[in-house]
Amino acid sequence: MNIIKVRNKYEISEFHNIVHKLYKNEPSWIPHIKQEIEAVFNPQKNPYHQFGEIERFILQENNITIGRVAVFYDKRKKDEADQPIGGMGFFECINDQNAANILFQTCVDWLKKKNIQIMDGPINFGEKNKYWGLMIEGSNKHTVYGQNYHLEYYELLFKEFGFKTYYSQHVYCKDIRLPYPDKFYERSKRIKSRSNISFKHMSGNDFKKYAGYFIEVYNEAWKTHHKFKPMKLEQAEKMFSKMKAVLDKRLIWFGFYKETPICFFIGIPDPNEYLKYVHGNLNLLGKLKFMFFKIFKKPRIVSAMVFGITPKFQKLGLESALAHHTSVRMLKYGYTHVVQTWIGDFNPKMIKVCESFLGSDIYQKLRTYRFLFDSKAKFKPHPIIK
Numbered sequence: 001m002n003i004i005k006v007r008n009k010y011e012i013s014e015f016h017n018i019v020h021k022l023y024k025n026e027p028s029w030i031p032h033i034k035q036e037i038e039a040v041f042n043p044q045k046n047p048y049h050q051f052g053e054i055e056r057f058i059l060q061e062n063n064i065t066i067g068r069v070a071v072f073y074d075k076r077k078k079d080e081a082d083q084p085i086g087g088m089g090f091f092e093c094i095n096d097q098n099a100a101n102i103l104f105q106t107c108v109d110w111l112k113k114k115n116i117q118i119m120d121g122p123i124n125f126g127e128k129n130k131y132w133g134l135m136i137e138g139s140n141k142h143t144v145y146g147q148n149y150h151l152e153y154y155e156l157l158f159k160e161f162g163f164k165t166y167y168s169q170h171v172y173c174k175d176i177r178l179p180y181p182d183k184f185y186e187r188s189k190r191i192k193s194r195s196n197i198s199f200k201h202m203s204g205n206d207f208k209k210y211a212g213y214f215i216e217v218y219n220e221a222w223k224t225h226h227k228f229k230p231m232k233l234e235q236a237e238k239m240f241s242k243m244k245a246v247l248d249k250r251l252i253w254f255g256f257y258k259e260t261p262i263c264f265f266i267g268i269p270d271p272n273e274y275l276k277y278v279h280g281n282l283n284l285l286g287k288l289k290f291m292f293f294k295i296f297k298k299p300r301i302v303s304a305m306v307f308g309i310t311p312k313f314q315k316l317g318l319e320s321a322l323a324h325h326t327s328v329r330m331l332k333y334g335y336t337h338v339v340q341t342w343i344g345d346f347n348p349k350m351i352k353v354c355e356s357f358l359g360s361d362i363y364q365k366l367r368t369y370r371f372l373f374d375s376k377a378k379f380k381p382h383p384i385i386k
Contacts, residue, residue: 001066001099003106006056012038014058014065018092020280022151028140029149030272031280032131037090040125041070051076053114054125056090057106059099067093067100071107072125073116080383086111088121089131093157100157108373117373120166121158122148129305129341133169134158138364144303144339145271147171148366155367163369167382169342172354173363176327177336180320181359187317188324197262197318199325202252211236213254213261221308246271246294250333251302253326255309255318263309263318265326269299270339302330304340319353342366346382 006015016034023029041056043049054072058065073086088107093100111119124131130146136155143149191197202210211233219230251267274293278286309318330338340360343350354360372379 001059001061001102003102004058004060006058011058014060015056015068015090016280018058018065018068022092022094023149026139026149026151028143030143030276032146033275033278033282034280035282037131040131046126048072048074048125052125055110057103059093059103061099066096067091067103069103069107070125071110071119073111073114074125079118080380083118084114084116085118085120086114086116087123087125088119089123089125091122091154093154095151095153095157097157097160101161104161104371108371112373117377119371119373121163121369121371123368133342133366133368135364135366138171141364142270142301142339143272143364144171144301144341145268145275147342147364158369161371162375163371164379165381166368166370168345169366169368170345170351170354170362171342171364171366172340172358172360174327174338174340174358174360175336176331176338178359180324180327181356184320184324184357184359187320187357191317191321192325196258197255197321199253199255199322201254201329202249207237207240208233210252210254211240214240214264214266216261217254217264217308217310218306220310243268248299248333250329251326253322255322257313262313263307263322265307265322266305267302267326267330267338268305269335270301270303272303273297273299273301298334300334300336302335302338304338306341319357323358339363344368344382347385349385 004011006012016037019031023031039045041054052072052074054070056070057068059067068090069088070090071086071088073084075084077085079085088104091103093103107119122134131148133148134154135148135150139149139152215231215233215236218236222228223230246268248269251269253265254261255263274290274297277293278289282290307319307322340354343354345351370379
């Protein structure tokens, strides 16, 4: 077997083509868009390059590509003991432990040269809302945009090499045609009876205004999270702008106490309902196919990107009122299901909201692993958010 550092057009093509060979018989698989994956490796398109490095490899046997992987680090990312953490992702491999070990060890050796002794994976050299975690349950179901999909044997490949579970990831789904738990309606009614609380969805194209609402709630709600870094207005504005091609403004809601934003729900029509027809390539033909199906195929699935409530208004039933308000309107617009972006098992508060308050079911499960290069070092799972 021969490990090759990806450099030329042929090697880049092999890096992408192997997934189509491995997953060709998987009816639920929807490939990631190769242009978007390429953007991860492009310093001009991925701002994470200013904080670290990334390298990718393919593995060949008899001149046939049988695996691929990317390895990277972000110098801002450190563990509880302030030790730098590296990452690996975009892992694909035939069902061969030796082949997988070569790919994993290549990542370890690369990171060791950077004086890094910890590796998480499979993760992304970028935000956590894309390409994050190993799917271990739910591969027979529709997978929403940006979420990883993996073959069943991958779990054993990771475990046999020595990876341990750093945290599990739950993807929740709510069929909004079905009733919520009884207490849901009581909490919702109590909140909606208060005249100083209102809900409004996005209108117009003033992304800066809505980005401002978003970070006001987001930074307040997430500040207790482990190693949280406040989001800047420019980042949020860019996030809204990037969603423009798939945006349905009726799925972006903000709750207000008088004039102050206190909660939000950010959803989009799941792009994978259309992207499954472009086979992972948004070239000119792919874009035309995407637009055709976007126009003529009515979306049914809402990909819930994120929702949040400022701490002062938590535990009052606001999440029920927001969900009730938006669900009624989503049904009116023709949507039937809401699939929530993954929630880590280190976040019991959000899990309780999804399961107890909203009555959502676990739809799929993923897992993020950690590998300690020092076999004598003590392994610690992700700290629980209190």
